[in-house]
Amino acid sequence: MTLGFDISLAFLVVVLAAWTIQVHDTFSAVLAFVVFGLLVALIWVRLASVDVALTEAAIGSGVTGALLLSAAALLRPTQSAVAPPGAAWCTAAGVVCAIITAGLGAIALLLPDPAPTLAPLAAASLPQSGLGNPVTGVLFVYRALDTLLEKVVLVLALVGVWSLAVDRLWGGIPALWPATCPDSTLTFLAQLLPPVGLMLGIYLCWTGADHPGGAFQGGALVTAMWLLVMLAGVRAAPATGLLSLRLLLIVGPTLFLVIGLSGFALAGAFLAYPPGYGKPLIIVAEAALTLSIGVTLGLLAAGPAQRAKEP
Amino acid sequence: MIRALDLLTIVGVSAGCFFFVAGTVGLLRFPDALTRMHALTKADNLGLGLIVLGLLPQAAGLGHALKLVSIWLLAQVSAAVASQLIAGAVLRQRSAI
Numbered sequence: 001m002t003l004g005f006d007i008s009l010a011f012l013v014v015v016l017a018a019w020t021i022q023v024h025d026t027f028s029a030v031l032a033f034v035v036f037g038l039l040v041a042l043i044w045v046r047l048a049s050v051d052v053a054l055t056e057a058a059i060g061s062g063v064t065g066a067l068l069l070s071a072a073a074l075l076r077p078t079q080s081a082v083a084p085p086g087a088a089w090c091t092a093a094g095v096v097c098a099i100i101t102a103g104l105g106a107i108a109l110l111l112p113d114p115a116p117t118l119a120p121l122a123a124a125s126l127p128q129s130g131l132g133n134p135v136t137g138v139l140f141v142y143r144a145l146d147t148l149l150e151k152v153v154l155v156l157a158l159v160g161v162w163s164l165a166v167d168r169l170w171g172g173i174p175a176l177w178p179a180t181c182p183d184s185t186l187t188f189l190a191q192l193l194p195p196v197g198l199m200l201g202i203y204l205c206w207t208g209a210d211h212p213g214g215a216f217q218g219g220a221l222v223t224a225m226w227l228l229v230m231l232a233g234v235r236a237a238p239a240t241g242l243l244s245l246r247l248l249l250i251v252g253p254t255l256f257l258v259i260g261l262s263g264f265a266l267a268g269a270f271l272a273y274p275p276g277y278g279k280p281l282i283i284v285a286e287a288a289l290t291l292s293i294g295v296t297l298g299l300l301a302a303g304p305a306q307r308a309k310e311p
Numbered sequence: 312m313i314r315a316l317d318l319l320t321i322v323g324v325s326a327g328c329f330f331f332v333a334g335t336v337g338l339l340r341f342p343d344a345l346t347r348m349h350a351l352t353k354a355d356n357l358g359l360g361l362i363v364l365g366l367l368p369q370a371a372g373l374g375h376a377l378k379l380v381s382i383w384l385l386a387q388v389s390a391a392v393a394s395q396l397i398a399g400a401v402l403r404q405r406s407a408i
Contacts, residue, residue: 183395183396183399185392185395185396185399186392186396188392189388189389189392192388193388196385
């Protein structure tokens with residue numbers, strides 16, 4: 001019964017992937033990509049990786065989908081004028097993709113049985129950190145440096161998007177979707193849903209210490225609620241030059257960095273936590289990171305400044 | 312007693328699945344956007360509602376049951392708003408032609 005479900009799920013994902021590549025309309029391709037992400041999230045659930053599933057659904061499907069949709073809307077006027085790539089390019093891309101797929105397949109199939117793993121070691125030392133969720137343990141204890149750099153990369157990506165603004169609009173207001181029409185139903189949703197969504201975001205961040213969840217998933221919900229509010233026109237997008245906004249962007253990574261540096265003095269190493277204070281410090285860092293991630297992702301989707309800020 | 316609750320689950324989930332299948336058939340077969348949406352909302356409201364109703368007896372406690380019901384309520388809200396938005400877009404498109 002479950003094998004049949006798994007096989008049809010995998011089949012559906014492959015078909016949807018092929019369709020996403022093959023379809024000509026960018027808008028349809030993006031929609032198919034979003035559905036693809038949700039199905040992949042289901043696969044992660046079937047593989048008992050609920051943390052990865054939540055991230056895939058929230059970031060891979062939701063936020064990336066919103067980014068791609070706004071890109072597709074921007075490209076729409078010029079799309080018909082662009083010639084499709086020639087047969088040589090298509091063949092080259094196909095060959096490269098086939099080689100990568102074959103390589104990944106070979107790696108997965110040729111793994112020694114049992115596969116080499118550090119999981120028992122990681123699980124054995126987890127109680128020292130006070131955390132119950134091994135994924136959060138890996139993210140904030142064993143590989144904290146990766147997590148820190150990941151958050152910094154996010155801010156750098158936003159700087160990259162902002163740099164697309166013309167000089168005189170630097171620090172101005174992003175324009176979000178070009179064709180946003182006010183609608184009373186959307187306004188209703190934007191007033192009804194944010195309290196629920198924000199509470200769920202806080203819950204996901206808080207529960208991440210012991211159960212699936214965490215800063216990225218919680219932050220993505222904050223982003224979704226904020227985008228909804230901005231799209232419905234309940235609150236306008238803020239000027240990107242606003243000092244308080246920029247402080248929100250860096251409060252998470254900065255706090256994490258400060259905790260990491262204080263590890264030198266208190267625990268003898270960068271990003272080491274003093275014994276007994278591991279869990280509280282991680283939760284403080286996660287809370288700040290959730291806020292920063294939410295604001296960063298929202299501004300990434302809002303795009304570069306396209307209007308001057310009001311004097 | 313347990314048997315009766317399990318029976319409720321089987322009936323509820325099966326009925327829910329039936330509405331999802333019917334909604335999908337409608338989505339594929341109906342001629343225009345508004346009627347297709349009509350078919351989809353049946354799957355969303357009744358189908359998901361019946362599945363949640365069927366799963367309620369299996370919930371581990373009041374907390375789980377409330378989570379299931381809130382999933383249904385959130386899906387209801389999003390489906391209602393999304394269909395309003397799509398219908399609005401369809402009407403605007405029609406009046407533009």
